[in-house]
Amino acid sequence: MPPRFALSLVLCGLLLACAGSPDSSGSGAPAANPPQPEGASAITAKPGWVHRRQAVAAANPLAAEAGANILRSGGSAVDAAIAVQMVLTLVEPQSSGIGGGAFLLHHDGQRVQAFDGRETAPAAATEALFLNEQGQPLPFAMAVNSGRAVGVPGAVAMLAMAHKAHGRLPWDRLFEPAISLADKGFAVSQRLHSLLKDDATLRNDSVAKAYFYRADGTPHPVGHVLRNPELAHVLRQIAAKGPAALHEGAVAQAIVEKVQQHASLPGHMNMGDLQRYQPRQREALCHDHAAAERALRICGFPPPSSGAIAVGQILGLLSRTPSAAAGLEGGAPSADWLHHYAEASRLAFADRAQYVADPDFVAAPGGQWLSLLAPAYLDQRAKLIGDKAAASVTHGRPGGATSAWAPMPAQPEYGTSHISIVDAQGNALSMTTTIEAAFGARLMVTTDPSRPGGFLLNNQLTDFSFAPRSADGRPVANRVEPGKRPRSSMSPTLVFDRHTGELLASAGSPGGAFIIHFTAKTLHGMYQWGLTPQAAIDLPNFGTLGGPLMLETGRFPPATVQALEQRGHEVREAPMPSGLQAIQRDEVNGRKVWLGGADPRREGIVSGN
Known part of the structure; x- marks a missing residue:
């Protein structure tokens, strides 16, 4: 065994021995420690992987394997990423999905391209979006769980742009794994069960409550086969029509209604915002x-x-x-x-x-x-x-710069899932890729309430500074403005x-x-x-x-x-x-290979051949 692999196993053992207790502070409320984006769940040692030709590292085994199967079918890295993202929308709904955004960095052997699918603020949003009537920032937890927090989704449109440049397989082929899983169902994992159990506000959304929880209000148990016919329906439309199926028509109308009809803090997004997104x-x-x-x-x-x-x-x-x-x-x-x-x-x-x-x-x-x-x-x-x-x-003053901006005050940030x-x-x-906080804005979209499931909307606008200006009136660079993308840490x-x-x-x-x-x-x-x-x-x-x-x-x-x-x-x-x-x-036994690693703190694996 190469010494670097042996060290990997030793460190895995140390991680298991020293794992801390689960953290359920995902509400966004002020806390002594900076809040983590998602609570902790089971720690599972990972062996590390070696693949010769191609590899997919993703946060859920079903998603990683879907991407690897696309590669085995002759698909490109972008093709595989699309398949992975659609499956993650289903099996890791707390972290990312078609209701959110993503950043994709791509290398085609010669150049590196950056595809930006970050969400945008609606045209009617102002820098006072997260201020109360007294001009003070709203409590963070209140803002997160609201229609105001939802940015115009960008992940699907960005993936379509990347596919046009680097796809090898037909667009609709890439949705088949997620559609099949949504129809047949997938087993609820320990991590999803734990996060559903700890979340205090997801049950407030009637669509999400009916999908994720049993009649007594407890989450579906580990191993329960969870079907999502509504997501399968939406994915079939996107597979057939492209991003227009999400940004126009019945799905777009359902997004707008969900945002605008929030009971306490409705948002400003309208059909025009979705149609204009680029x-x-x-x-x-x-x-x-x-x-x-x-x-x-x-x-x-x-x-x-x-x-x-x-x-x-x-x-x-x-x-x-x-x-x-x-x-x-x-x-x-x-x-x-x-x-x-x-x-x-x-x-x-x-x-x-x-x-x-x-x-x-x-x-x-x-x-x-x-x-x-x-x-x-x-x-x-x-x-x-x-x-x-x-x-x-x-x-500092990079390049001798002088700045009229005010520093952004500290506030919580959440999110996400990663794919390599x-x-x-x-x-x-x-x-x-992200919907920001665990389960995003806790708003689940459906075009037909008689069909179980749907997809969750992001709370990405809370990445903007709630306080748009300093006490002396200087603007914060990352304040809310119409059509603007919030700053990210991805x-x-x-x-x-x-x-x-x-x-x-x-x-x-x-x-x-x-x-x-x-x-x-x-x-x-x-x-x-x-x-x-x-x-x-x-x-x-x-x-x-x-x-x-x-x-x-x-x-x-x-x-x-x-x-x-x-x-x-x-x-x-x-x-x-x-x-x-x-x-x-890397090189193992004189042969070029890809070494893969996945975080033992989550469910991910590295699949390939």
């Missing part, structure tokens, strides 16, 4: 990074995602600290390394709060987003990292050899704002610590959003916590249920 193709954000194993070219998603910038800043700043060459201690990062990582993160998140928003509305500092990753700028910012936690951190795919033709993608990532251009990896994670940390951890583990994807994913989670330094419950020794506190960090331990997926090019 996905975007953007230029991928690529930068160079020197790791221990080799020189890398890391490509991520540009704004409106903050992920690639923040991940790049954290890794770049960390490489300029005394911990740059530090290794693991007992299977976990050391206190010294965590200190430097946390301080780098705080600097990155200060820039994120100041500058990053929809590029169609907000100009990049210094005229380009890469100004935030420029070596000279990172050199300057790294000098601010000392031996103790800084008392306060503020944004490589096909036999040399195409690869990394796609993060971090789909493709990694290349800087010198040869060879694709090395596809990776990403769900996790709200902690997506940035989960992704950075995995990249650093793979290319600085030399771990397999599975071993890197299995590492304990950690991170800060600018406040306390969060450590995954039970995964760090007391001496590490004490040493961090002595350096001035406020340390808190909590479950941190990531959902990482990664595929890496």
Whole structure:
């Protein structure tokens, strides 16, 4: 057994031994610790996978296998991603679906393209969307569970754009796995059951209650075969008519009615908003990074995602600290390394709060987003990292930029599911997809109440800043505006050899704002610590959003916590249920293969051949 595979198994065992208790704080209410996007559920050790020609990493075995079957039928990576997404809509409804949005990063062997399917604010939305009559921000939980939170869905339209460019199989063929499963039913998993049991508000929606719960109000038990005839009906229409079936006609009307007829906080979306929605193709954000194993070219998603910038800043700043060459201690990062990582993160998140928003509305500092990753700028910012936690951190001035924006106040962020795919033709993608909070806005759409099921709508507009302006009247870059895309933390990532251009990896994670940390951890583990994807994913989670330094419950020794506190960090331990997926090019026994890893904190696998 190669030593990197052995280490993966050891780390899996440590993860199982130290797993924390489930977290049911998914309501979005203010809490002592930053809320996690979804509660924790069972921890299941994953072996890591090896595939020769092609591979699909997804958060549910049924979805991963559907994608792998598309590849085996001659489909492309994009074809497989469409099949995976439609199955996830059914079997992982809490995380993503046709009622939400997605970012897709694609490599065709020569160039990297970024397909933006982020949701948009309705034309009638104003910057006061999440303010009460007194001009104060609404309670977050109230805003999430409302019609106001729903953005115009973009995932299906974006996937159609990507399919037009890179699809090999017919569009309608890609919906067959999800339609078949929706008709026949799938077994309720432990994770879905646990999340349904813990959710306090999903039952308030009559359609969702009738579908997910029994007559006594308890969720269907683990193993119950759950059929969704209404979703099958909608998917058949999308398969036949394309995105128009979702953005026009009966399905669109059902979406609008659900949003506008919310009992307490109706939204502003109308048929025109759905009909006008357009996905975007953007230029991928690529930068160079020197790791221990080799020189890398890391490509991520540009704004409106903050992920690639923040991940790049954290890794770049960390490489300029005394911990740059530090290794693991007992299977976990050391206190010294965590200190430097946390301080780098705080600097990155200060820039994120100041500058990053929809590029169609907000100009990049210094005229380009890469100004935030420029070596000279990172050199300057790294000098601010000392031996103790800084008392306060503020944004920098990349490219000499001056900013009239006010920093965005901290607020909860949720979401999502991640998919990584490589096909036999040399195409690869990394796609993060979301309806935001667990079960989105807790609004389930149906075109016919007599048919069980439907699909859930996102609460993506709560990624905008609730407070649109500072006390002195300066606007927040990420405030609500008509037609605007909210800032995201999604971090789909493709990694290349800087010198040869060879694709090395596809990776990403769900996790709200902690997506940035989960992704950075995995990249650093793979290319600085030399771990397999599975071993890197299995590492304990950690991170800060600018406040306390969060450590995954039970995964760090007391001496590490004490040493961090002595350096001035406020340390808190909590479950941190990531959902990482990664595929890496490597060599085993003299043969080029794809190594796959899936997060033991969720249900995912890596399927292929």
